[in-house]
Every structure is written in C-alpha cells, then in structure tokens.
Amino acid sequence: MDVKTGLFYLFSAVLLFAAFRVITAKNPVYAALYLVLAFSQAAAVWLMLQAEFLAITLVLVYVGAVMVLFLFVVMMLDIDMDRLRGGFWKHFPLAGIIGAVIALEMAAVLMGGFRIGEEGRIAAGAAVAAAPDYSNTRELGKLLYSEYLYPLEVAAVILLVAIVAAIALTLRQRKDSRAYDPAQAVRVKASDRLRIVKVAPTVAAPPPPPETPAPEAKA
Missing domain, CATH: 1.20.120.1200 (NADH-ubiquinone/plastoquinone oxidoreductase chain 6, subunit NuoJ)
Known part of the structure; x- marks a missing residue:
C-alpha cells in the first residue's frame, strides 16, 4: 500500500x-x-x-x-435540547426508512460510477499525462462562463433578490431599539454639542450671626 x-x-x-x-x-x-x-x-x-x-x-x-x-x-x-429530543424515538422508524432509501440510491450511483472500463481508465490516464499543466479549476471556469453563463446569471439574480429580501426584513422599525441618523452625526457642529452659559462670579459667604447669651435662670 x-x-x-x-x-x-x-x-x-x-x-x-x-x-x-x-x-x-x-x-x-x-x-x-x-x-x-x-x-x-x-x-x-x-x-x-x-x-x-x-x-x-x-x-x-x-x-x-x-x-x-x-x-x-x-x-x-x-x-x-431535552424538549427537542422528546420525539426522537417517535419519528425514528420513518427517519430510518428515509435514510436507508438515500443510502441505497447513493450506493447505486457510486457503483455505476465505479464501473469504468479498462480502456476508459487508460485513455483518461493518457489524457492527463499528455497535459502536465492541466488545471480543473481553470477548465471549470471556462465551462462555467461559456456554456453555463445564463444559468450562472440566473442564480446570481436569485441570490441578489434573496440578499435584498433579507436586508429588507431586518430593517424593521423597532420601538425597543435606539437608532440614529448617520447623516446628522456627520453634519454635527461644535455649537450643537457645547453651550456656554454665563454664571455669576463666586462671592464669599456672609459671616455667621453672633451668638446671643442664654438668659440666666431665676432662683
């Protein structure tokens, strides 16, 4: 090996x-x-x-x-997760049947793909050996943008519509969120944020009043 x-x-x-x-x-x-x-x-x-x-x-x-x-x-x-696993065994038979069908289909496709004749393998090996600088990425790009150009453009338009729809769904006005206008934040001036207020100068505190003597108690 x-x-x-x-x-x-x-x-x-x-x-x-x-x-x-x-x-x-x-x-x-x-x-x-x-x-x-x-x-x-x-x-x-x-x-x-x-x-x-x-x-x-x-x-x-x-x-x-x-x-x-x-x-x-x-x-x-x-x-x-405990609540999600609650119906696992209830749906297990149906899931097992679907999984078995998918496994059989994949096995049929793989077995059909493995049945390649010896002549086909030799021809493929000769084709690869004849082109040492072969790149399947480059060939895939040529094929994608030549024969499959229109399906590619249709897929791009569908993805663009999905992106625009997702953005439109997320741009809802919510009452519990705080938002601001970026244009107003850019156009802000110093006078809008700072205000100078004139206050009176600080004066000394007045002296405390003199203490009056307490009256004497009569015998």
Whole structure:
C-alpha cells in the first residue's frame, strides 16, 4: 500500500467517525465542531482526487461561513435540547426508512460510477499525462462562463433578490431599539454639542450671626 492509499483510508476513517459523532453528540456545539472536522476531511479527500476547486469551496463556504454562523446561533440561543429530543424515538422508524432509501440510491450511483472500463481508465490516464499543466479549476471556469453563463446569471439574480429580501426584513422599525441618523452625526457642529452659559462670579459667604447669651435662670 502506497502513501496515497494510506492517506485516503486515514481521511476516510476520520470522516466516517466525525459524521457518526455529528448525529450522536448530545451537545449541539460539539456536533457542529465534528461537522467542521468532517468537512475538512472531505476537502482533503477531494484534494487527493485533484478536485482542488471543490475542496477550497467546501472549506471557504461551509467551514468558513455556514458553520461559523451556525455556531454563533447555537451559542447565542438558549435551546432546550431535552424538549427537542422528546420525539426522537417517535419519528425514528420513518427517519430510518428515509435514510436507508438515500443510502441505497447513493450506493447505486457510486457503483455505476465505479464501473469504468479498462480502456476508459487508460485513455483518461493518457489524457492527463499528455497535459502536465492541466488545471480543473481553470477548465471549470471556462465551462462555467461559456456554456453555463445564463444559468450562472440566473442564480446570481436569485441570490441578489434573496440578499435584498433579507436586508429588507431586518430593517424593521423597532420601538425597543435606539437608532440614529448617520447623516446628522456627520453634519454635527461644535455649537450643537457645547453651550456656554454665563454664571455669576463666586462671592464669599456672609459671616455667621453672633451668638446671643442664654438668659440666666431665676432662683
């Protein structure tokens, strides 16, 4: 077994362990951290398959953005996990059936992809060997911005609409929040913030009145 095969089995084993701990960890923060570990191992496997664009996209998008946002949400919200786990065994049979169907579909797709003839493997190896400076990221960019340019633009417009809608939903006027106009803060002047008031000069306090002697008591 060579080094590449050993690294593949190592990354795969860690990936399977992390994926198992994602669904078995009781603490949602630990589950999210295990999911980050699973993503990193999947990115390493993709790098070994010379799919560096997918690996970098997985790390930047999911690990660097989605999972960080998920961790912030989980740590900031007070989630009652016992209440969420209350109906676990009630829905477990249906979830098990759906999981088995998905596993069978993935197995069918993978087995169909592994059935590559020897001639196809030799041709692919010759094509890769004939182009030492081949980059799948560059080829993917050429294909994406040539044949799939219109679907890319449609997806960009949909994402833009989603961003504008999210901003519009968060810009509600709330009574319990204090807000200020940045334009007024920029145009502020010293006379608006400082007011000079003339006060009378300080005078000495008047002397206390003399003490009157107490009257003598009569015998």
